[in-house]
Amino acid sequence: MTTIVRKSYPSTIEVRRDILHAIHWQVRSSVWHPPTDVYETEDDFIVKVEIAGMRDEDFAVAAEDQLLRIEGIRPDPAGRRAYHQMEILSGKFEIDVELIVPVNMDLASAEYKDGFLTINLPKAQQPKQIKADE
Numbered sequence: 001m002t003t004i005v006r007k008s009y010p011s012t013i014e015v016r017r018d019i020l021h022a023i024h025w026q027v028r029s030s031v032w033h034p035p036t037d038v039y040e041t042e043d044d045f046i047v048k049v050e051i052a053g054m055r056d057e058d059f060a061v062a063a064e065d066q067l068l069r070i071e072g073i074r075p076d077p078a079g080r081r082a083y084h085q086m087e088i089l090s091g092k093f094e095i096d097v098e099l100i101v102p103v104n105m106d107l108a109s110a111e112y113k114d115g116f117l118t119i120n121l122p123k124a125q126q127p128k129q130i131k132a133d134e
Contacts, residue, residue, distance in 0.1 A: 002110035002117065004061045032089045038097055045121040047097050052115035059117060063105050068097040070117070102126070 037048040049070060059072045076090035102124035110119045 002056050002059045002061055002112060004108045004110055031092050031094055033095055034093055036095050043123055045101050045103050045123060047119040049117040051117055056112050061110055066099045068099055070095045
């Protein structure tokens with residue numbers, strides 16, 4: 001099972017992203033971004049990534065503040081070949097997802113099955129507001 005790591009120290013992700021955005025016009029990145037769905041149900045915030053050809057241990061998932069980062073490396077099959085069409089990406093990938101609702105990271109889970117990584121983040125329970133009798 002993929003492990004989700006919660007980090008509490010200052011965001012290295014933000015610093016790195018800011019630097020890369022600042023020099024983006026100068027550097028062409030080889031990092032790619034697989035198709036990703038982000039949605040919520042009544043009880044959960046869900047991130048689903050379409051990424052075939054991986055294993056559980058190939059993913060790194062980390063949450064920091066209101067940001068979820070998913071990264072890994074999809075290996076390129078070895079051997080010489082002459083491509084006539086090439087659309088299946090390999091190499092390093094990363095995805096940043098803003099957590100727009102409060103979630104309970106202690107109950108978060110991840111599953112990789114049938115080429116999809118699904119991360120389930122239960123929504124944090126908001127304290128019920130007590131209405132005062134008027």
